[in-house]
Amino acid sequence: MSSVNAPVPADPRLEKRLESETHEQPTPPSPGRRGLGGHVWWRHLLGILALVWALFPILFIYSAATNPSGTLNTASLLPSGFSTVNFQALFNDESRPYWTWYKNSMIVSTIGALGAVFVGACAAFAFSRLRFKGRRPGMMFLLLTTFFPALLAIVAMYIIFAGIGDVLPAFGLNTLAGLILAYLGGALGANVWLLKGYFDTVPRELDEAAIVDGASHVRIFFTMTLRLVMPILVTVFMLVFVGLYGEFMLASIFLTDVDTQTLGVGLYGMTLGNEANTLFGRFTAGALLASLPVMVLYLAFQRQLVGGLTTGSVK
């Protein structure tokens, strides 16, 4: 994860505050301002201008994807008719197995995010609930690691995974399992602060009551704590999923065979070389479909993500 967006967690209290505040609370309009309601039109005007700036490249993607000629030089900002030519060409291209890329991206992002959430939740439980020597330095060290993107060590990663592939081919270069492992290396540093902040909000009295009732730490963790912190687990899952889905650098170095590539690597390959112009329609068609999962996730889980974003990943 840290190879993607190195999120630097800030003060957990700030985190909580921002999170609760971005859940829009209806602010009661101050009494003195009532009656001035007609003077917001200029805000809408500027707002629409902001929308135009934010959305014109996205409109362009749509126009190019549905453009019947499917080349960069014929692409225009506004849709010039609706055609599925590019989509059909994309799906029927033997040398570019689009759906395999799609499947690979989904596998890597889902398993990677689940793994990161599990590993992170375990560690956050220890940091939040248990007392041990080296707890504070441990937290500080994790914060420190987030300042250094894992991709700086990319040469070493490549050599290490080439070595792993010699011994365990299932986890070497050109395998999804190897890529997921590489991503999981950064999972701890990136997410523990966010998770721990939320774990701290669960009252310790609950743990104590459970201990009095004779529950073991395992039972408390799996049957009680994990349920209570579900919202932050969902947030972290989303953040990691989106991060891994868009990760490009490590994937492009690890995955060289067409069949093991993820959407990012595959689509990038379509914009290279002499064919870039003719493939542009297909590329945008693929890009549009590739954007759908994250777009849906963002819109459906906007609240959780916005809460997490204010402290989480940075773009």
Place this chain on the structure above:
Amino acid sequence: MTKPIALAIKWVLIAAAVVGAFVIATKLAEAGNTLAVVLAGMVGLGILAIYATRRGVPLKYLAPGVLLMILFQLWPVVYTANLSFTNYGDGHLYSKEESVTDIVAQSVREVPGAPRYKMSVAVKERASVETADLILLLTDPAGATFVGDTSGLKPLAPEGVTKAPSGKILTAPGYTLLTARQVNARSADLSKIAVPTSDGGGIKPVGLSEAFEGKPTMSYDAATDRITDSSTTPPTVYAPADARWTNVANPSQTLPQGWKEGVGLANYTRIFTDSTLREGFVSIFLWNLFFAIFSVLSTFLLGMLIALLFNDPRLRFKGVYRSLLILPYALPIFVTALVWKGMFNQDYGIINQLTGLNVDWLGTDLGAKTAILLTNLWLGFPYMFIVCTGALQSIPQDVREAATIDGANAFRTLRSIIMPLLLVAVGPLLLASFAFNFNNFGLIFLLTKGGPFNGADTSIGSSDLLITYAYRLAFSGSAPNYGFAAAVSVIIFIIVALMSIPGFRRTKALEEIN
């Protein structure tokens, strides 16, 4: 009490982990890697010690993440630091022994009258024909078929293989055959291939569709540590010097196969003493700094203005605005950056079409930098918008009212009340954004690849960040130099560390951890 089922799951998992560690250790032992065997054994024992006993509860929760972090985050960093003191790279990829083996196999000369193989050049099925390792598909005069690569010669089962009348293989299951044009494009790689055969000789390609088997002309004498080339008269003698085999009589002549060895601080001194490199490095660093600062400021300013715009309780449809404005941030970077690249195309791109300009955005120094900054503004402002919206809502209304009562106008309130409060709230996030943008590989790589390359040193692009520069040193170009790239990475590490100290100090997280 622990339920029996939970206990059973626990012991099955422990057993699986220990068996897994054992299997890995066996495979490592087969590969002859003693140190790694010991490490795998220690990991296995560690798992047993942590999970099979009742002690060390925190470790039970920390172990999975810490193990992954050590293996795939910390070890690579240490490895990088190690690499930076070696000459590992093109021409220095192997050990000295391996370089000798390769030199001997490469020196194969055709024995007059020996039969020739018909040869097709292939790569593994679905692998890239431009970059994957080449494989030779060979047919001997008797019609038997073989597969050969640098590791050796193996028979190729005739099932599914189709051959031309000449005997040349046309298709073979599991392989993608290269066309003559594709082979030609990789003739440099092809000329380096020598398939070692079991009798000490080797098979080498001749032209694009034939190969011969012959005897080596080079021989290695371990006692004197010399390689002798008997094909010349008098025989040429090569001695090891500077990690390469160097002609004793003519030191400027070396064999292409060198070996990996430690070079001390040479990579670092090269960065700081080679004047072209040093100037390039400095210019990259300055642009890198400017890029990160400008990106943070521009996205923050735009995001804050839009947040202020919508920070009016009377405004309706705020939810709709927010959902739509978040989209640039929501789309994967490989989609947005690549689409912007298309839009910036000089001849066909819509930016030039819409504005009526004819700017060579990605081909000129200034154009590329402007394009990058514009694109990053578009990519980053939704994040700042969201962050600022959150922070603005946390500023109490009564503070503003107090300012109004004191006679402050809207601008004054913004400057003296809202901005300071806002900056306190988003300060750490701005630092985080700076740290991220300082190493924003994805954007630069997808948009310009660091180019255009117009400077004195063509390995240094005008829109390069340090990280894309290090990447190019390592992974592209004709002569990758991993050792040097690692040294550049280490320097980036140090720079990031130095820059993060002030931010780290300010972060309140340092003060209290509950």
